[in-house]
Amino acid sequence: MRPGSFRRLAVVPRPNPDARDWVALTDEPLPAVDAAEWATVPAAGAVVTFAGVVRDHAEGRPGVEAMTYEAYDGPAQRAMTDIVAELRQRWPEVARVALLHRVGELQLSEASVLVVVSAPHRAAAFDAAEFAIDTLKEAAPIWKQEHWAGGSDWAVEQHQIRSARATGSVTAASAAEH
Secondary structure, three states: OOOOOOOOOOOOOOOOOOOOEEEEEEOOOOOHHHHHHHHOOOOOOEEEEEEEEOOOEEOOEEOEEEEEEEEOHHHHHHHHHHHHHHHHHHOOOOOEEEEEEEOEEEEOOOEEEEEEEEEOOHHHHHHHHHHHHHHHHHHOOEEEEEEEOOEEEEOOOOOOOOOOOOOOOOHHHHHHHO
């Protein structure tokens, strides 16, 4: 770990069986199967799982070989918790939400982020999951560094961090319909 990095090691803490939310920042592989199983409850007829994975290219940059994710731990976890709280305001029918992000160096095809949402119906589950990932990218102090054969650099689409409530997700309009 480089000096000045805010990353710290942590296992993915499992929520208690009655918890409605699972928010974690970790350097461990993300437990997609466990999260989907945890989110599956009798009241929910839909479980949407989104995994963001490291791909071999980025905007304007082919040949990406790996990514390093760093986060400002406390503020990142607070932002993630705020995102889930805002999601619940917009979609109160949502049963369970898992919002997990990985930090550290990840290889191609490894999951960097996992969003799992369960709800009684698919529209709310899809909309809420889309809101969660879109807002996470805008509101959490998590950064990625791309590595390729010729070197490495911080991702080019970095942006100003905004609060979960201030984000302008496409699904915000559809949330008002629910």
